Amino acid sequence: MCGIVAYVGRKIAQPLLIEGLKRLEYRGYDSAGIAVIDERGGLHVRRAVGRISVLEESITEHEPLPGAKIGMAHTRWATHGAPTEVNAHPHTDDVGRIAIVHNGIIENYAALKKLLEEKGHKFKSQTDTEALAMLIGDLYEQIKFQNHLPAGTSLLQRAVQAALHEVEGTYGIAVVCKDEPDTLIVARKGSPLIIGVGDDEYVVASDASAIVEHTQQVIYLNDNEMAVLKPDTFRTMTIDDIDVSPVISQLENKLEAYELGDYEHYMLKEIFEQPTAVRNCLRGRAEPREGRIILGGLADNARELVKAKRFILTGQGTAWHAGLVGDYLMEDLAKVVTETTYASEFRYRNPLIEENTVVVAISQSGETADTLAALREAKEKGALALGVVNVVGSTIAREVDGGIYLHAGPEIGVASTKAFTCQCVVLTMLSLFVGRRKFMSQQQCSELIEGLCKIPDQIEQVLKQNDACRDIARHFCERENWLFLGRGYHYPVALEGALKLKEISYIHAEGMPAAEMKHGPIALINDGMPVVFIATQGTQYEKVISNIEEVRARGGKIIAVATEGDKNIRRHSDHIIYVPDTLEPLQPLLSVVPLQLIAYHAAVARGCNVDKPRNLAKSVTVE
């Protein structure tokens, strides 16, 4: 997912822009670039393929940048055009007056490019972004010779507004112009941009991680909005030039939440942050004494939720796995028909949405394109749309009718961990919130809430087995095929364990219901194959033991996640990680943790880039 950082103010922009890009590295990229305008109006652009350090070195070693107090920088995750220096952002118009960085996709760029080439403009790259840069430059020239503009009007602002009316698709852009060296223009449609409001300075970025060290005061731009920023003033308006009153918000997290601290990787930090993350997720929401769940973000929708005839939970990847846990929770605890579907499937299958249907979009980033599209499809068809989201102010969080934030803190590691457990906590609270308003007794609700409130301490117990998980991972890390098996609430956990291993260690792993193995996959079992079973005490424990024996009989090696005190499991397993006992609906919150640790240590043992796995981005904001 591309990243934007832009600055205008009293400081020298370059170091701030480069540091901001490093904060956005986790989003995934394959090239980077920077543009600044010096005080004499010189526009300077530097771009490089590969890591930000390559760009930094090219600047410091070969082509230093002049001191400039306005500029922008970009990390590109290639969509149109290979990851080359020519395709890297920033892009300029062909007279070198305008520079632009862009997140999103200009869907009609080919038509725009053709028109502009017919007017004699010369393109260098294969990107859609260059077409937008060239269009702004072309319109700037046209407007420049019109003489009816009000005094003080920024030609750049007019040119950007005119260009954005010709564009189809999505964008988050920052634009500078050497003829207006004190003006930074930003605009968004479908690709988030946040404006950090400092003292006579503004830091604009794709997400808060690049802003938080400068200011906690931010403005979240909405779709079709833009801002004209100068060192001592700013104006927000629509692209139709209608003033918009800026709403200044306080960032949810401080700088240290984004720091790696003493950990080797963000993923490990976030696994160990889960007790705190769950506590923050529960804070002010779960009242064990009164047996009450308080969800402020649903206050306006409580009656609709109680009347709902069906819930549809949707998301991608780990969020979809959390949705599957939610599926079991809603039917088990709230006694309401629930289905869970991939957002990418839901959005295209013309789903049937009857009256009293609630669609819940689950997304850590709140920017996943498929999940956002599914949400919009559901709203179009009349569903009540809720969000279960971590990033405050994200697009999904802003488009739902109601929602529940995870409050898990920033999740930087590409492999989602604390977001998964907090998504499951939120879905547990949602099922209790609805269940208690339907058939659930006060006592049952209190018992579950009490159990929920013990989870953070119990996760801490599981984390003490980090070394045991590491030893298991090292023992099996050369095996190229693993199976993850679970039943009931642990079927989604098996899927999640397999995904964690796949995406950071590149080992092929498959998760499935334990019973399903006999319907084909058991043919995969060969001598020494690692098979992970979630075999905690529960309604299907004996059946899981039978499945374990079926695997052992064929040479599989059993890695079991079991309940503390279970002595029987020893006879059936080669390796065991114990988790504390809890009520069955809450067990996924504990059984997933050993799987996260095993995946992490397997990736480290295989020398993989744990926080930036190959080919992956933290949030998939394109289809």
Ligand code: AGP
């Ligand atoms: C999970 O570890 C992956 N990084 C990926 O599957 C992720 O869960 C998925 O892309 C959804 O992201 P979201 O929660 O930000 O929408």
